[in-house]
Amino acid sequence: MIETRELSKRYGSLTAVDGISFKVEPGQVLGFLGPNGAGKSTTMKMVAGFLTPTSGQALVCGFDVETHPIEAKQAMGYLPEGAPSYGEMTVADFLGFIADVRGLHGGVRTRQLDDAIGRLSLSGVLKQTIDTLSKGFRRRVGLAQAILHDPKVLILDEPTDGLDPNQKHEVRNLIKAMAKDKTIIVSTHILEEVHAVCHRAIIIAKGKVLADDTPAALEGRSRYHRAVSLSADQPEVVKAALSQLKDVATVEIDPQDQRITAFPKKDRAIFEAVTECLKAQKIAFRELALEQGRLDEVFRTITQAETTVKEAA
Numbered sequence: 564m565i566e567t568r569e570l571s572k573r574y575g576s577l578t579a580v581d582g583i584s585f586k587v588e589p590g591q592v593l594g595f596l597g598p599n600g601a602g603k604s605t606t607m608k609m610v611a612g613f614l615t616p617t618s619g620q621a622l623v624c625g626f627d628v629e630t631h632p633i634e635a636k637q638a639m640g641y642l643p644e645g646a647p648s649y650g651e652m653t654v655a656d657f658l659g660f661i662a663d664v665r666g667l668h669g670g671v672r673t674r675q676l677d678d679a680i681g682r683l684s685l686s687g688v689l690k691q692t693i694d695t696l697s698k699g700f701r702r703r704v705g706l707a708q709a710i711l712h713d714p715k716v717l718i719l720d721e722p723t724d725g726l727d728p729n730q731k732h733e734v735r736n737l738i739k740a741m742a743k744d745k746t747i748i749v750s751t752h753i754l755e756e757v758h759a760v761c762h763r764a765i766i767i768a769k770g771k772v773l774a775d776d777t778p779a780a781l782e783g784r785s786r787y788h789r790a791v792s793l794s795a796d797q798p799e800v801v802k803a804a805l806s807q808l809k810d811v812a813t814v815e816i817d818p819q820d821q822r823i824t825a826f827p828k829k830d831r832a833i834f835e836a837v838t839e840c841l842k843a844q845k846i847a848f849r850e851l852a853l854e855q856g857r858l859d860e861v862f863r864t865i866t867q868a869e870t871t872v873k874e875a876a
């Protein structure tokens with residue numbers, strides 16, 4: 564389990580993290596989202612025990628990271644931002660060194676090393692020095708060291724940064740597979756990642772938690788939630804027809820691809836009414852879709868509202 568209690572970090576007059584509290588239970592993957600400079604990495608460094616909080620507390624498996632650092636660090640694997648240091652070491656030597664630091668011996672050491680190397684597809688680069696690896700491979704080495712001792716808790720700062728689409732897919736599958744018996748926090752800029760791996764997402768900006776919900780509930784806050792979109796040859800005709808429906812609030816035509824979107828009034832469902840209207844008026848259409856909502860729009864709305872409020876104050 565991971566818990567933070569009013570965790571804060573100040574650098575002079577800048578408050579990078581401002582009283583963040585959350586709990587993550589075993590079996591849960593928490594996505595930590597926020598714009599650049601929101602305080603994601605600073606929070607993760609404090610939870611991982613690499614940075615001392617100005618105030619507040621972080622606990623890993625019940626151990627306070629500050630007062631019981633050894634027990635807390637034994638229970639966690641941490642993938643920091645960027646690449647592993649020790650760039651002059653080969654991948655094999657580096658992972659062997661981490662295995663020693665983690666106190667792995669004999670058969671367990673061999674098994675864990677083989678497992679991490681296999682899961683991150685590193686067997687082809689074991690003799691290469693870390694400095695000479697591509698960004699994606701360096702990230703994979705970082706992930707391998709984080710999971711090497713099969714920790715109960717994983718703190719992963721942008722785990723798929725720099726990976727190609729195939730590797731992103733592999734790493735997301737790896738996180739999902741590990742989630743069954745671990746507690747995992749993943750920081751990311753990539754909203755599709757939230758869908759792919761997270762049970763829950765926290766959005767932060769300027770060091771504060773602005774939203775804490777499931778991806779589906781966050782999508783529910785989008786103006787696109789339950790909107791109906793379609794393509795048709797005469798978008799203006801379709802717009803006029805759908806605008807007449809009683810539960811439709813507004814109809815928009817995308818200026819780029821001419822796709823038509825009908826937005827429902829609050830808490831209304833319009834899919835059936837839209838399809839019936841199209842049928843009744845014999846309107847030919849393509850790619851009719853019921854929208855779940857758009858996380859990118861929710862993210863923008865939440866984080867920009869915070870910036871606007873701060874600027875106005």
Ligand SMILES: Nc1ncnc2c1ncn2[C@@H]1O[C@H](COP(=O)(O)OP(=O)(O)OP(=O)(O)O)[C@@H](O)[C@H]1O
Pocket residue numbers: 574577579597598599600601602603604605606
């Ligand atoms: N050592 C430091 N000294 C002074 N300010 C710092 C330090 N480390 C971070 N900051 C500032 O704290 C704020 C939060 O930074 P942090 O790296 O946690 O953001 P982030 O959400 O991880 O951003 P990104 O998505 O760009 O990685 C930023 O304004 C950053 O400039």
